[in-house]
Amino acid sequence: MKKTLFISLGLVFSLAVSAQKLSTRSAEVSFFSATPVENIDATNQQVSSILNLDNGQFAFLVPIKAFQFEKALMQEHFNENYMESGQFPTAKFTGEIANYKKISLDKDGKYTLVLAGTMTMHGVSKEIKQEVRITVKNGKLSLKSDFNILASDYGVEIPATKADNISNSLAVKVSATYD
Secondary structure, rough: HHHHHHHHHHHHOOOOOOOOOOEEEEEEEEEEOOOOOOOOOEEEEEEEEEEOOOOOOEEEEEEEEHHHEOOOHHHHHHHHHOOOOOOOOOEEEEEEEEOOOOOOOOEEEEEEEEEEEEEEOEEEEEEEEEEEEEEEOEEEEEEEEEEEEEHHHHOOOOOHHHHHOOOEEEEEEEEEEOO
């Protein structure tokens, strides 16, 4: 599965043969949802990502079944009832980082830039524009971003009977350190 996801990254967008590319298979995506009854917190450390240093284009592929929850039942409900991971096994985020040329990979530094692209989840695609924090340290590039999404924007239905248990609003965190 991991191999298939990583190969798919290369197909998400074409990169010139001479392009300098960074990649990782261990990026992390987590989300948090607070409700009156319980909090839902899940983490996925099997996210693949590629970053083209020549033009700032990026891609993330997130295997839905790899999200880990505190309770096994939450994980089961997430995959079967809400994300329908059998039908929609991955989420994808592709796009580019604006003003990428401002970053010097030859020296340590911190940059706050904007990434823009398309997030596809549960069969629905939406344009996303979000701040990203990039750190270059000892020649390694890492990025972090925090943003909120609505499950309903991606066709994920939460029954009214579960509204006290599951929030429509999700706080998402993304982090990646590239090799």
